[in-house]
Amino acid sequence: MSAETTDFARALREAGLRVTQQRLALLSILMDAADHPNADELLARARGLDDSMSLATVYRTLSALEEAGLIRKLSLEGEPARYEIAPVAEHDHLVDVETGEVIELESDEINRLRAELAAKLGYEIVSQHTLIRARKLRG
């Protein structure tokens, strides 16, 4: 097993989860994914590694991994949720309204403003996410 696989196993154990083929498969698929796959796409890719995986397991695994903080669920409007490996730094998303492409946005400054805004109201932020729908400008 590669170093990465070992890391996933440790991460699972630290989260109090058993290390299963299915969980390792989904984690490695998400780690390698350049895009933000949804449950069906994850199932299709996972079956390339282990053709017995079921959709129910994909959903249950994704919930468990999200709860453990290992992955992030990205709920978009009118389409199935997409998933990504939990980013080291939190980031927001920009969806190209024409192509559906998802672009990751960094902005510490925005995060700081939001934290201040919440604090002013007497709240501490649990999670925050900005979703921008945008159209590519003609070059």
Add this chain to the structure above:
Amino acid sequence: MSAETTDFARALREAGLRVTQQRLALLSILMDAADHPNADELLARARGLDDSMSLATVYRTLSALEEAGLIRKLSLEGEPARYEIAPVAEHDHLVDVETGEVIELESDEINRLRAELAAKLGYEIVSQHTLIRARKLRG
């Protein structure tokens, strides 16, 4: 009819939509709502005014009104979408993770930062929304 009802009728006509009892009812309910009701709640309230309204009509009307820019759909994680009258100034939302209460946030500054961010990537913003989940700090 009150001035408000007349305004709604004009708004509908300007959007190229027929002025129906159902649309007026939903618009006035949303205008008066202090909260952010979902489709079921809107149906229940609408039946107080017109007990023949159907859930299908609620959904179809909400889509039409949203498309016309008269209302805004607020998609939350794991629960039915909620709706609000289209605000004069765009704003974001903070959801209290303990009570489910939705608080509206103003931040021109954040909006400006997001527009800049998008422009830098060659995009023009179609819509943008920030959802913060937060916990009330002990006084």
Add this chain to the structure above:
DNA sequence: TTGACTATTGCGAATGAATTGCATTTACAG
């Protein structure tokens, strides 16, 4: 006003993402 045209509605059935019950399998502690 009246009639005609077509958007809108109500109803029930259908859809589709996500969840669940249950019997079987598997991880892993002892």
Add this chain to the structure above:
DNA sequence: CTGTAAATGCAATTCATTCGCAATAGTCAA
């Protein structure tokens, strides 16, 4: 190795939302 609870696969279910279709009701022109 063995026992036990956790995890899985499958099929059935849930629930928000959408759709087909016949009936109704806005709107527009005469």
